[in-house]
Amino acid sequence: AQSVTQLGSHVSVSEGALVLLRCNYSSSVPPYLFWYVQYPNQGLQLLLKYTSAATLVKGINGFEAEFKKSETSFHLTKPSAHMSDAAEYFCAVSGGMRTGGYNKLIFGAGTRLAVHP
Amino acid sequence: DAGITQSPRHKVTETGTPVTLRCHQTENHRYMYWYRQDPGHGLRLIHYSYGVKDTDKGEVSDGYSVSRSKTEDFLLTLESATSSQTSVYFCAISESGAIGGGTDTQYFGPGTRLTVL
Numbered sequence: 001a002q003s004v005t006q007l008g009s010h011v012s013v014s015e016g017a018l019v020l021l022r023c024n025y026s027s028s029v030p031p032y033l034f035w036y037v038q039y040p041n042q043g044l045q046l047l048l049k050y051t052s053a054a055t056l057v058k059g060i061n062g063f064e065a066e067f068k069k070s071e072t073s074f075h076l077t078k079p080s081a082h083m084s085d086a087a088e089y090f091c092a093v094s095g096g097m098r099t100g101g102y103n104k105l106i107f108g109a110g111t112r113l114a115v116h117p
Numbered sequence: 118d119a120g121i122t123q124s125p126r127h128k129v130t131e132t133g134t135p136v137t138l139r140c141h142q143t144e145n146h147r148y149m150y151w152y153r154q155d156p157g158h159g160l161r162l163i164h165y166s167y168g169v170k171d172t173d174k175g176e177v178s179d180g181y182s183v184s185r186s187k188t189e190d191f192l193l194t195l196e197s198a199t200s201s202q203t204s205v206y207f208c209a210i211s212e213s214g215a216i217g218g219g220t221d222t223q224y225f226g227p228g229t230r231l232t233v234l
Contacts (some may be wrong), residue, residue: 009157032221041226043121043207044160051221090159105223106173107159 002027002093006108011113012056018079021111023091026072033074034092034105035065044090050074061085086115120144121226123208129232136195138229140208142188149191150209150223151175153184153202160207166191198233205230 002116007022025031032051036044053069065076073089091108120143123171141150148167152160152175162175164183172183180202182194195202208226 004159009188036225041227043227044209044223045225046222049222103163104165107161109157109159 002031002106003093004093004106004108006089006091006111008111009109010114011082012110013113015083015115015117016080019076019081019085019113021076021089021091021113022077023065023074023108024072025074025091025093027093032094033065033067034093034094035059035063035074035076036090036107037061038088038090038110040087046088047076081113081115083115083117086113088112118170121208121210121224123144123206123226123229125229126227127230129234130198131198132199136231136233138193138206138208138231140191140193140218140226142191142208142210144212144224145188146210146212147188148211148213149179149185150211151181151191151193152205152207152209153177154228163206165194170212198231200233202229203231203233 003026005024013019032048035047037047038044047063048057050057050067058064063078065074067074088110090110094105094107122141122220124139149163151163154160161177163177163181164175166172166185169185184192206229209223213221
């Protein structure tokens, strides 16, 4: 079974500061990991995903995440926060490829990022 | 943006009444999903569909039913709405259900905010 824990339901940073959103996962099989972003009153949008290629994954809007198997982590970072980054961020895990069928996504509870001037 | 629309976008109803939410896609994707989003829980899968007339339960399916008579439409029905079903409902689509391939990304609609009084 898979599960996701996002540490910190709210994170606040200054504009220009480092953004670090934490995600730890639990999976009995090699995981696939995702970060989604949700802007106010909108649906979720994929930021980036890890599917067993490079452990450092680059996504849209300057975000990146590093898969660390030894720490069961997939933290999301951005070197310099922008006001437009204010949103809710969701980490999700899935259990890997299957032939046919469906691999469900398990979402974390989300982290709301606030960026202040 | 993926061509996904949800209707209605907002609905207020009373306990015990039936409610149907509609998801419509123009991408011809095979997989469609219904999630609910609640504070502190992230997104949880209600039902999903892997083709016309092919559906299966997710983790929180009690009190919900779905139907898919056409590729482009996926309906979620609350047979007798309860206050615990007050939530934001998201539809998502993907080309493939097998996570890890190039077609596994789930695209989300804008959501329906449902309030059951």
